[in-house]
Amino acid sequence: MAAPALALRDVTFHWPGRDTFGLRVPDFQLAAGESVLLLGESGSGKSTLLSLICGIVTPDAGEIQIAETRLSGLRAGARDRLRAERIGVIFQQFNLLPYASVSDNILLPLRFAPERRGRSEQGDAARLCSALGLPDDVLQAKAGRLSVGQQQRVAVARALIGQPSLIVADEPTSALDAATQDGFMGLLFDQLAATGSSLLMVSHDERLGARFDRVVRLEDILLRESRAA
Numbered sequence: 001m002a003a004p005a006l007a008l009r010d011v012t013f014h015w016p017g018r019d020t021f022g023l024r025v026p027d028f029q030l031a032a033g034e035s036v037l038l039l040g041e042s043g044s045g046k047s048t049l050l051s052l053i054c055g056i057v058t059p060d061a062g063e064i065q066i067a068e069t070r071l072s073g074l075r076a077g078a079r080d081r082l083r084a085e086r087i088g089v090i091f092q093q094f095n096l097l098p099y100a101s102v103s104d105n106i107l108l109p110l111r112f113a114p115e116r117r118g119r120s121e122q123g124d125a126a127r128l129c130s131a132l133g134l135p136d137d138v139l140q141a142k143a144g145r146l147s148v149g150q151q152q153r154v155a156v157a158r159a160l161i162g163q164p165s166l167i168v169a170d171e172p173t174s175a176l177d178a179a180t181q182d183g184f185m186g187l188l189f190d191q192l193a194a195t196g197s198s199l200l201m202v203s204h205d206e207r208l209g210a211r212f213d214r215v216v217r218l219e220d221i222l223l224r225e226s227r228a229a
């Protein structure tokens with residue numbers, strides 16, 4: 001059987017110096033090709049969990065596995081390379097380089113990921129932009145000059161380029177109205193169907209749930225710990 005795209009086992013984490021908030025995830029898995037919407041209130045720890053999954057912060061204990069690779073066995077540099085190779089991240093604020101072109105923004109993760117670069121072909125950035133409904137001449141435009149909705153699509157193209165096995169998205173629709181949100185989700189799922197990538201999206205918006213294979217409430221996978229002094 002294929003390894004899950006993502007697995008967390010007995011993971012615990014506290015922000016250093018902050019004893020009042022901590023997470024414990026006994027067991028959570030995302031199957032290869034599966035899409036999961038993780039719902040949670042503001043401040044419940046969604047972004048913290050994504051930072052753990054992406055290897056940006058390390059757990060106090062427990063194991064996080066991306067496909068067959070365990071993060072705990074890796075040094076910081078190797079974790080960064082694994083993230084670049086295997087995970088396409090769509091940040092809440094998109095995190096585009098505003099003075100760089102759309103093309104450079106989309107191709108950026110490939111610089112740090114030779115395998116992912118090897119899977120992408122000349123013209124993929126243009127194909128993704130077109131599939132995501134961006135104008136034909138967008139590639140040379142400065143990312144900071146685009147509308148919020150367009151920047152969001154560029155952020156999705158950057159996450160999808162080179163077909164990483166796991167896409168992690170942090171409330172990417174929070175700045176959109178309902179109609180634009182629906183169009184955006186349709187485009188994202190069309191692209192996922194084409195690449196076979198798994199998707200873990202966190203949000204507080206239950207209306208997004210219909211498109212996903214599974215909707216999970218954060219409180220159902222996570223035991224929140226409070227170590228108030």
Ligand SMILES: Nc1ncnc2c1ncn2[C@@H]1O[C@H](COP(=O)(O)OP(=O)(O)OP(=O)(O)O)[C@@H](O)[C@H]1O
Nearest residue numbers: 015018021040041042043044045046047048049204
């Ligand atoms: N870098 C950090 N250093 C210390 N504490 C942090 C840090 N980032 C988040 N926290 C704390 O962790 C807790 C959970 O925050 P987190 O951002 O993970 O929640 P969230 O569910 O993503 O919230 P939102 O929906 O508002 O984005 C909060 O109490 C927050 O103050």
